[in-house]
Amino acid sequence: MCTVLSEHGMHIAPSTYYDHVTRVPCARMHSDAHVIDAIHLLRTRQPLARVLGSRKTWIMLRSNGIDVARCTVERLMREMGWHGALKRKRVRTTVSDPAHPRAEDLVKRRFSAVAPNRLWVADFTYCRTMSGWAFTAFVVDVFARKIVGWKVASEMTTSLVDTAITNAIDSRKRSGVTDLSNLIHHSDAGSQYTAIAFGQRLAQEGIAASIGTVGDSYDNALAESVNADYKNELVDNGPLGHLKTGSTR
Numbered sequence: 001m002c003t004v005l006s007e008h009g010m011h012i013a014p015s016t017y018y019d020h021v022t023r024v025p026c027a028r029m030h031s032d033a034h035v036i037d038a039i040h041l042l043r044t045r046q047p048l049a050r051v052l053g054s055r056k057t058w059i060m061l062r063s064n065g066i067d068v069a070r071c072t073v074e075r076l077m078r079e080m081g082w083h084g085a086l087k088r089k090r091v092r093t094t095v096s097d098p099a100h101p102r103a104e105d106l107v108k109r110r111f112s113a114v115a116p117n118r119l120w121v122a123d124f125t126y127c128r129t130m131s132g133w134a135f136t137a138f139v140v141d142v143f144a145r146k147i148v149g150w151k152v153a154s155e156m157t158t159s160l161v162d163t164a165i166t167n168a169i170d171s172r173k174r175s176g177v178t179d180l181s182n183l184i185h186h187s188d189a190g191s192q193y194t195a196i197a198f199g200q201r202l203a204q205e206g207i208a209a210s211i212g213t214v215g216d217s218y219d220n221a222l223a224e225s226v227n228a229d230y231k232n233e234l235v236d237n238g239p240l241g242h243l244k245t246g247s248t249r
Contacts, residue, residue, distance in 0.1 A: 035061070035068050036076055043082070051233045053084030085232045102194050106210035107186045111222040113143040117177055120148065120168065122187045123223035124160060127235050137164035139185075140226050147226070148172065158195040161187075165198070169205055181206035188212050188220045 002012050038061055042049045049060065054074040061068055077083065113119040124137035137160050139149035149168025153160045165185065172180065185207050187193040193211060202209050212219025 032072075032076060035066070035072060036080060038064075038066050039073070039077065039080075039082065048233065051085035054078075056084070085236065102189055103199070103209035103211045105186075105212050105219065106184050106208060107212070107219075109218060109221065111142055113141075116141055116143045117172060117180060117183050118143060119184050119186065121220060121223040122161065122164065122185060122193070123220055123227055124156070124164075124192075125227040125231060126156075127231065135160055136230065137161050138223065138226055138230070139164050139168040140223060142222060145222070145226075156192070158192045158198055161192045162198055162201055165201060179206075184208045184210050186210040186212070186220065187223070 002014050002017060005012050039057060042057065042060060042064075049057065052060070054077050055070065057077065058068065058070045058073040061073065107119065107121075111119075111121065119142040120139050121142060122137065122139045124135055127134045127136065132154060133156075135153050135156050137151045137153075138147055140146065141148045148171050149164045149166070151160055151164040151167060153163075169180065183206075185202055187210075189211050192198065199209055
């Protein structure tokens with residue numbers, strides 16, 4: 001074999017070959033093999049896992065009791081050619097209304113919170129279905145990056161985002177939270193969020209409104225990321241994909 005390889009320009013000494021086949025696998029190789037098997041099993045048994053990137057795969061492994069570093073998962077997925085579903089460029093849905101007064105930006109791109117119910121970010125996205133457009137609004141608690149309220153509707157109206165925030169408020173109250181006066185609700189400058197009715201709904205609960213600048217996705221980056229993951233992992237590459245293909249399911 002070494003002779004044949006040498007004829008093709010790859011000069012390998014016989015001693016190198018024997019050293020390779022007799023070498024005992026090191027601890028890291030055993031550990032890597034265990035993690036690779038776990039990721040493969042995860043991606044095989046759970047269809048949704050095949051669209052997840054390294055960060056969410058790492059979280060799922062940890063939740064299954066596998067103590068592994070995030071950088072190890074990133075390295076092994078890269079070596080195996082595994083990656084999450086790739087995101088595509090989206091159409092903008094934020095349409096501002098100059099007639100609506102806008103709240104001050106209280107977040108300034110600092111998407112962190114010291115406790116639950118201190119900062120919520122909100123946005124909505126769209127999906128084409130066989131019966132028309134479907135719009136989904138989300139409210140996300142920044143502390144745990146958990147979706148606490150949502151609503152799907154066929155129209156891009158104030159009622160869409162108002163129902164989503166009401167859903168979030170009711171969810172918190174059912175879990176025992178009675179005071180939301182320390183909470184900031186941050187959104188983009190879309191007309192749905194700057195509408196007077198929506199501002200009044202926040203004021204009823206003592207929630208402070210915060211709105212980013214017009215046409216700047218970075219001012220609401222966390223909510224934009226949740227929208228992108230929803231479209232990418234559940235609609236474009238996930239179990240809701242039949243909604244786009246015209247299936248009758």
